[in-house]
Amino acid sequence: MKLVAYDGSGQEIPGAEVDPAVLEVEVPITNPFKQVPIQLKLIGQLPSGLSVENLTPSAEQATIYGPQTELDKIDFIEADLNLSEVTKSGKVDITLNKSDAITEVSPAAITVDVQVVLTQTRTIQGLPITIKGLGNGLKMQIMNPASGQADITFKGAPAVLDKLQPGDVSVEADLSGRGPGTYTIPLNVNSPRFVDQSGGNTSIEVEIANIGTESTPTPGVPTTDEAASGGVIEPDGGEPTGTEAEGTGGTVGSPTSSPSPTPTPSSSLSSSPSPTDGA
Structure with missing residues (x-):
């Protein structure tokens, strides 16, 4: 860099000698x-x-x-x-x-x-099933399993399975786009990292009907309210609001009878080694 002399008004001074006349300057540049x-x-x-x-x-x-x-x-x-x-x-x-x-x-x-x-396995029984996407003006009944709850077998490392609690797992069934009729709905099981489903319920059978339609109860199968008590119903356009099995325009209608308390997942847990299971 060449050096130049300036006066007090900022004007270059002609003929002024500067020693040294040139300087080498290093300016570090840092990327963001x-x-x-x-x-x-x-x-x-x-x-x-x-x-x-x-x-x-x-x-x-x-x-x-x-x-x-x-x-x-x-x-x-x-x-x-x-x-x-x-x-x-x-x-x-x-x-x-x-x-x-x-x-x-x-x-x-x-x-x-x-x-x-x-790898080892562990079964958690009586997990509630969250029902999503039940259309407005519709009600549903879980036909199978009759309890309205899911029994899921998980696989993973023993230390990881030992810490697994029912609250760490969610089981969901999506009824979106389905009208009155009987359907087999796959279950979506969400579990913690390094834990996978290896057995148990993979789907449920449900019957969907219009609200107000009378249906003949099947022996051994819970009624609409009883089936709903095993899970949570989330209708279209609404948040999970309880155990009613009806979709009513984005809010869940009140059941005709008091719903049963939501069952607590069974504390009976089984664990067995499974060297042949994949991770």
Whole structure:
């Protein structure tokens, strides 16, 4: 950089000599950066008979560099962990996924301590079934299972299954778009990470009818109110509001008789080893 002399009014002084006449200046330039959490993306499956007990990454956050407009769009950064390549407990090195818009990631890779054990199973009985999407002006009755509740068998690591509680699991059936008639509805079972369904109820049989339509009770099958007492009814356009099995324009109508208290899931839990089950 050439140096020039100026007077008090900011005008260059002709013929003025400056010593030294040239300076070398180093100006550091730093890209915008942002710290974001690292999310492990699990791909593939463990070999049959093994389940994940715990995953511990060497870092939980990463610093990403790039244009500020791109940084503002990113809330986390992923790292792929391929479970199909894991055959025993140990440490696995994986690279963080960097998009083209990001110029740098620090750290660029992390180490994950993977703990795997033999798979076991556990059954939780009497789980309530949440009914979603029951149309306005319709009522429903769970025909099978007769209890109106679900018995689900889960698989996973023994230490993980030991901590599993009924409140950690949700069981849902979606009746959206269905009018009067009898249907077999698949169940959607949501469970914690590293816990999967391996058996038990996978669907329910329901009968849908117009409100006000009389139906002949089937011996051994709960009535509309009795069936509803085993779960939660969520009609179209409304939030879950209790145990009524009717959809009435986005709100649930009052039952004709007092509903039975919502049953508590059975405390009778079974656990058995299953070396052949997959994770």
